[in-house]
Every structure is written in C-alpha cells, then in structure tokens.
Amino acid sequence: MKLLEKASRIYLLASLLIYAAVGIAFFWIIKFMIYDEVESRLMVEKQDFETYIRSNDTWSNNSYFVENKIEVVPVFGKFDNKVAFTDTLISNRYDETADPFRQLTFYTLIGGSPYRVAIRKSMIESYKLIEAISAAMIAFLGLLLVSTFLFHRVLSGKLWKPFYDSLARIKDFDWTKNKPLETVRSEITEFNELGDVMEKMASKMQHDYRSLREFTENASHEIQTPLALINARVEQFIQSKDLGENHTYWIEEIYHAARRMSRLNQGLLLLAKIENQQFTEQEELDLSELALKKLKDFEDILQHKEISVTVESSGSFRKIMSPALADILLTNLINNAIRHNYNGGELRLQSGTDYVQVSNTGNPLKSEPERLFERFKKESTGAESLGLGLAIVKQICDNCELRISYQYEEPIHSIRITG
Amino acid sequence: MKILVVEDEKGLAESITDYLSREGFICEVANTFWQADEKISLYQYDCTIVDLTLPDGNGFDIIQTLKKIAAATGIIIISARNTLEDKLKGLEIGSDDYMTKPFHLSELNARVKSLIRRRNFGGNNDMTWKDIRVNLPARKVFIKDIEATLSKKEYDLLLYFLSNIDVALTKESIAEHLWGDNMDSADSLDMVYSHIKNLRRKIVEKGGKDYIQSIYGIGYKFTAS
Incomplete structure (x- = not known):
C-alpha cells in the first residue's frame, strides 16, 4: 500500500471515529438539556397544581391548564409516595398517531383522600429540535471531514513529491554504469538528508563495483599468466626426444593439473562476474532455438x-x-546432460513458450538433489569434472530471474528452466 | 617470415619465440609497450602477437598504431581476459585472431601459419608435404594425387598436424583445436583417439605412409621419420 493511501485511510478512520464520538456526545448533551428544561417546567406546574389544590382542595379538569394534560386518579390501598419522571406515548386526540410525552407522577391528598397526579408535557417540538440539530451537525461534520480529507491528500501529495521523484531516480539508478545518482532537492531538510545519504551510498556502490570488477579481471590475469607459462614450458619440454615413460607420466600430471587449475580459475571468475552482474548487455533471445x-x-x-x-x-x-x-x-546444461549420460543413452530437449528442459539418462544421484546446484558438488569422482557447471547454471538463473528445477524419474534426469 | 611477440611475461615470451623459431620464423620480443612501439615503427613484421595487458600501456593502442603504419601485418591477440567485449573490440580495431591464456603453443603456431597463408596467398593455394597435398579453398585432400574423402573434423585434424610437423602434440591441444574450449570431458580425448585412427586409416588406404606417431602418455606427432 502506498504511503499516501495508507495515511489517508488512517486519517479517514480516525476522523470518522472522533466525529462519531463528538456527534453522539453532542446529541446526548442536547437531549439532556431539553429534558432538564421540560422537567423544570413540569416541576413548576406541579407547584402551581399543589398551590391550587391547597387553596381550593378540589380538582376539576377546567381550562386552567389548557396546554397540559393533567390526569388525576384516586388511589386505593397502599402506595409509594414518590415523585418520578417517565417517558410515555399518548395517542393523539385527532389522528391515530402516538406522540411522545414527558410525564411527572406524584401523589397528593385532595379532600383528604389520596390521588395520583400525572402532569404531561408534549415532547414533539423538542424532538423535532433534536432532529434538526442532529441533521445539521451531521451535515457540517461530513463536510468538514471531506474537505480536510481532500486538503490533507493534496498537501501530502505536494509535500512528498520530491521524495517520490527521488525514489524514481533511485529505482533507475544502475551501479554498473558510471552515471552518478542525483536525488531531487527540496525545502524539506529530511528529504535532502535522505538524498545526501543515498547519493553517498550510490557512489560507494559504484566505486566498490568498479574495484571488484577490476579485481576479478586482475586476478584472472595474474593467475592465467603463470598457468600459461607452465603450459608453454610443458609443451616445449615434451618436444625433447629422450623422455622416459616415467617422465612423460609426470609431465602429463603437471600438464593436467595446470589445465584443471586454469579451468577452475575461469569457472570461479565467471561465477564472480555473474554475481557482480557484469553481463549487462541485454537482448531478446529465443532460448529454444539457441538450445x-x-x-x-x-x-x-x-x-x-x-x-x-x-x-x-x-x-x-x-x-x-x-x-x-x-x-x-545452455552449453553447461547440454554438457552436463552428455557428461552424466552413459554410452547408448538418451538426451531429450523439450521446449515451450515458457520453458526449456534438458533430460538425460543416467545413474541415480548419490547425493541429495537439493545439493546438485552447489559449487564443487561432484557426482563422479572423475578428475575431469570441476563441479562448477550446474552452479554456474543456477547462478545465471538466479540473476536472470529464471527458475530452475530438477526431477528424476528412473532413469531420466531432467533439468527444467522456467521463465 | 618475421614475427614480433609483445608480451611482458619474459618466460612466456621466450617459450613462444623458441617454439616459433623451431618452425622457421624469425622472432623478436618486446617486453614493454614502448619497446613494441619503437619496433613497429622501425621494422616490418609479417605477424605480430600482442598481449593486451602490458605494464606501461594497453595492447589495443599498439594494434591501432600498427594498423596505421603497416596494415598488411597479421595480428593475433593473446590475453588472459576472456570477455566478449575485449574479443569484439580486438576484432573491431583490426586484429585477426584472439587467443585466451593459457593457450597451446601448437595452436598458436597453427594460427600464425594459417594467418600468414591467408595474408600471402589470399587462402588460394595448395599446401604440400611429402605425398600429401591439401587444396585449401576447396578443402580437398590428395594422397599421391588420389583424393581422400575426409570428414570435416579429420580435415581440421590433418591441417593441424601439417601446421605442426615433427612436433609432439598433446591430446588436450588436439581436442581443444577440434571442439573448442567448452568440451573438456574425458570423452573428447576418446574422440581424438577415434578420429586419429580414422585419419591414419584413410591416409594409409590411399597409399600414404603412416605419419602419425603415438607418444605414450602425451599425444601424437606427425612425422616422416
């Protein structure tokens, strides 16, 4: 996930939570205040009612309380003398709807006998107020959320632009070339510092790569030259007429060892060069045709x-x-398939749009197949094999983003290269 | 035939000149870039063997100078560097051949001879030794004027022998000459053996003498004695 997207998402989630909490809190505060207001008015009416009862000691549903419904019910038996507020729904006199009311219930004595008195006040207007306030609040909060979200997005995009530009340049940077890395300068100190560090690292990488490359070449030269000398001297030596059987045996051994060492050196240097990615030339090739x-x-x-x-x-x-x-x-693959084949055996070359497979008959492996591609893993004890062929194949595959797999179905060994 | 060997490793330069002198070439050695530079401006050579890495300069520069003042000279690069870029660059600036160290002296000798042949006769000539005659452009071989049908490899083998008369050739150098560097298994030595056997049979069949002499443990020698 991209940084900006991640930041936006976190911002959006956090804002939603905070706004929701604020909204709910606001709603409850308004509701509490309205109830408080209604209840204090009901308390005032209770006082009015009690004053009226005290002076008249009787009650009739007269027009004194037009606005409110006052219900007076006589109570028989035991009752719990307490004052309570409750919410209740009362059906409308004119249509079939039920309207919300706040009701104050208390007990009083009228003419010596106990009555339960319920004073109600319609909440319909208050509810409408709450609804209106809530709707307005949701609208405003939503607008705020969207606008800050957009602002944040645009701002982040602008702030992070030098970072993304530099990132693109770093991605394009090739340490095998001589072109130095140049990051984008901006007003932001951290980005400039990051750029400085990256540039330093890049130039160190280029420098190390160059010296490693020079070292591999020099090492090759330094080792190959004395080997060339041994070879040349042996070749001169075998021209002498009076060589005994012992001599030729020794000479052959020296000659063999020198050639082996030279090939070993070349193999290891090749591996190092592949590892250092010194083969930079790229071309579209048809591997099946090439094989x-x-x-x-x-x-x-x-x-x-x-x-x-x-x-x-x-x-x-x-x-x-x-x-x-x-x-x-491909040379190493085919060479391998021939070397470990037996006389009169079989070699199969199969290819498709995304693979090349070389299979050969051969004796079963003596070691685990996973170790087949390791350096100096030799199946045969023959001195001719260096044990580098498949290691080189593996290294090339790793570097060129090819997958390599080995399979054995008696008596066929298959090595498959998949793109 | 004059040959200049530009090689800083004194022992190797000595081996090359000794070997080529035995073949009848007149050899001179330059151990440094400046020696080489001086020699090529003073004398004419039929062939120059150049090592690319010299302590005081680059072999490529010598080749470029050489191409300017004596374009007819054949140039063979001998180098420890076996990168494709070096080989291509060498050919681009006018060298005729590129050999990677370590190489076989017999192979170098064969290449020098083939290069001089191509330069002098445009490859349009016969090569005759005793009763063997090779028509190079047509790749045909005649033994006592009777044509012998050789396979491609047998022909290459014969030519290699004819370039190295009286020289002990190792099996390895023959295998490398015929199949190049990438086939270094024990099998290739067996193949050398079977090709030698066939070549020997074909020469003898047409009435030629058996010129191929085996040298125990080492290889073969093409000789009249």
Missing part, C-alpha cells in the same frame, strides 16, 4: 557416445537476457 543450435555443436560427442537425441518443441521460449550468459547456460 537447438548449441546441440548441433555437440554433434560429434553425441555420435561418439551413441546418444540418441529427441527434440520436442511446442513454441519458442523468448527471454530478454545477456546473450553471453544464455550461451553459457
């Missing part, structure tokens, strides 16, 4: 190992990624 082309490069070895190849394609898998990485990815 098929790669497979042709391996024709000789496929023939040699008598591996039968089946290709199934149900559409082209298009993906925007570095062509160099795509090449390495």
Whole structure:
C-alpha cells in the first residue's frame, strides 16, 4: 500500500471515529438539556397544581391548564409516595398517531383522600429540535471531514513529491554504469538528508563495483599468466626426444593439473562476474532455438557416445537476457546432460513458450538433489569434472530471474528452466 | 617470415619465440609497450602477437598504431581476459585472431601459419608435404594425387598436424583445436583417439605412409621419420 493511501485511510478512520464520538456526545448533551428544561417546567406546574389544590382542595379538569394534560386518579390501598419522571406515548386526540410525552407522577391528598397526579408535557417540538440539530451537525461534520480529507491528500501529495521523484531516480539508478545518482532537492531538510545519504551510498556502490570488477579481471590475469607459462614450458619440454615413460607420466600430471587449475580459475571468475552482474548487455533471445543450435555443436560427442537425441518443441521460449550468459547456460546444461549420460543413452530437449528442459539418462544421484546446484558438488569422482557447471547454471538463473528445477524419474534426469 | 611477440611475461615470451623459431620464423620480443612501439615503427613484421595487458600501456593502442603504419601485418591477440567485449573490440580495431591464456603453443603456431597463408596467398593455394597435398579453398585432400574423402573434423585434424610437423602434440591441444574450449570431458580425448585412427586409416588406404606417431602418455606427432 502506498504511503499516501495508507495515511489517508488512517486519517479517514480516525476522523470518522472522533466525529462519531463528538456527534453522539453532542446529541446526548442536547437531549439532556431539553429534558432538564421540560422537567423544570413540569416541576413548576406541579407547584402551581399543589398551590391550587391547597387553596381550593378540589380538582376539576377546567381550562386552567389548557396546554397540559393533567390526569388525576384516586388511589386505593397502599402506595409509594414518590415523585418520578417517565417517558410515555399518548395517542393523539385527532389522528391515530402516538406522540411522545414527558410525564411527572406524584401523589397528593385532595379532600383528604389520596390521588395520583400525572402532569404531561408534549415532547414533539423538542424532538423535532433534536432532529434538526442532529441533521445539521451531521451535515457540517461530513463536510468538514471531506474537505480536510481532500486538503490533507493534496498537501501530502505536494509535500512528498520530491521524495517520490527521488525514489524514481533511485529505482533507475544502475551501479554498473558510471552515471552518478542525483536525488531531487527540496525545502524539506529530511528529504535532502535522505538524498545526501543515498547519493553517498550510490557512489560507494559504484566505486566498490568498479574495484571488484577490476579485481576479478586482475586476478584472472595474474593467475592465467603463470598457468600459461607452465603450459608453454610443458609443451616445449615434451618436444625433447629422450623422455622416459616415467617422465612423460609426470609431465602429463603437471600438464593436467595446470589445465584443471586454469579451468577452475575461469569457472570461479565467471561465477564472480555473474554475481557482480557484469553481463549487462541485454537482448531478446529465443532460448529454444539457441538450445537447438548449441546441440548441433555437440554433434560429434553425441555420435561418439551413441546418444540418441529427441527434440520436442511446442513454441519458442523468448527471454530478454545477456546473450553471453544464455550461451553459457545452455552449453553447461547440454554438457552436463552428455557428461552424466552413459554410452547408448538418451538426451531429450523439450521446449515451450515458457520453458526449456534438458533430460538425460543416467545413474541415480548419490547425493541429495537439493545439493546438485552447489559449487564443487561432484557426482563422479572423475578428475575431469570441476563441479562448477550446474552452479554456474543456477547462478545465471538466479540473476536472470529464471527458475530452475530438477526431477528424476528412473532413469531420466531432467533439468527444467522456467521463465 | 618475421614475427614480433609483445608480451611482458619474459618466460612466456621466450617459450613462444623458441617454439616459433623451431618452425622457421624469425622472432623478436618486446617486453614493454614502448619497446613494441619503437619496433613497429622501425621494422616490418609479417605477424605480430600482442598481449593486451602490458605494464606501461594497453595492447589495443599498439594494434591501432600498427594498423596505421603497416596494415598488411597479421595480428593475433593473446590475453588472459576472456570477455566478449575485449574479443569484439580486438576484432573491431583490426586484429585477426584472439587467443585466451593459457593457450597451446601448437595452436598458436597453427594460427600464425594459417594467418600468414591467408595474408600471402589470399587462402588460394595448395599446401604440400611429402605425398600429401591439401587444396585449401576447396578443402580437398590428395594422397599421391588420389583424393581422400575426409570428414570435416579429420580435415581440421590433418591441417593441424601439417601446421605442426615433427612436433609432439598433446591430446588436450588436439581436442581443444577440434571442439573448442567448452568440451573438456574425458570423452573428447576418446574422440581424438577415434578420429586419429580414422585419419591414419584413410591416409594409409590411399597409399600414404603412416605419419602419425603415438607418444605414450602425451599425444601424437606427425612425422616422416
């Protein structure tokens, strides 16, 4: 959820609660005041009534109290002499509606015998007043709510604009390029401070990236050069005519070790480069077609190992990624499928609009499949395998937002790349 | 044929010049950028082998100068950097080939020879050794003037041998020459063996001598003796 939306929602919710509480409180206060007013008037009438009874000692429904209904009922037996206010509904004399009344009940002696007296006052006007006040209040509060809400929204949008502009620039920032990050300056100190920090971090990132990149290149150079020297010297050495069987064995071992080390170094450097995202060139590629082309490069070895190849394609898998990485990815996958295949085995290349799958016959895995993509995880103890091929594949997938999965259904191993 | 080797690693420069001298080339070495700069402005070379990373300069600059003053010179880059950008840049500014360290001397030798052949004859020539004649543009092989039908790989293998006569070639260098860098399994060495067997059979069938000599534990040598 966006910051502004979240803030608006919280603001709206809080305002609604507060306004509702204020509204209810207001309603009760008005109601209390009206009741207080009516009751004091009823008390005054009670006094009037009692004064009248005291002087006349009799009661008849005369026109003295036009406005109010006074009901005088004789009481027999025991009664609880107390004064009470109650709400009551009395049916209208002229139509069939029931109108609300406030009623004061008390007991008094008229001509020596006890009577219960009820004085009523119509509340109809008061209720109308409450309704009118409430309606006006709801309208005003609503208007206030909407206008402050809109004001708040517009204000926040304006205040946060430099932040969002800077955010957009940070999103566009690419630390593999030389262009420095420039955030948007504004009147707000916090945003400027944030911008300063981000710019500092960005330039540090660019600097670190450059030095790491230089380091990988230098390391490659520094290690490959002495290896090249070993290789060259061994090649010169084997030209001598009088080499014994022992000598050739040792030389071969040295030569092998040097080549292995060189390949290992290249593999690790490649992994580091992928991790550092040094392959920045992007192109839209058809991975299914590319895989098929790669497979042709391996024709000789496929023939040699008598591996039968089946290709199934149900559409082209298009993906925007570095062509160099795509090449390495597919080469390693096919290489893996051939290396762990047996003579006379099978290799399947399947592809669709969102996947490429390479399957091969092979012996069951000795280790857990989850560890298949780890570095230096070797299935065969053969010195030829470096244990980096699938680690490189995994790293490329991670970097290019591709998913990789492994499946085994005896005797077929499948590795599937999904977009 | 004069070759200039621009390489700061003295041992490697020495190995390259020793190896190429045995093949009949006249080699000179420049260990620094300035030495190289001086040599190319003073002398003419048929081929220049340039390392990209020099302590006092960049190999690319040498190539650019070289292209200005002697466009006919063949240029082979040898570099420890194997990025695509470097390879493309090298080709863009006029180099003919790019080799990544570590490389096989036999491979470098084959590439130098092929480059000089292309430069001098436009690739339009025959290559003859003893009773083997190769028509390069048509990719045809004749043994005692009888055509031998070789597969593509067998042809490449023969050419590699013919570029490295009397030289002990490792199985690895042959495998890499035929299938490139990305097929480094034990299988490729088996394949080398079977291709050698076929080539040997085809040459002998047409009445040629068995020139391929196995060297125990190491590889093969193409030799008349």
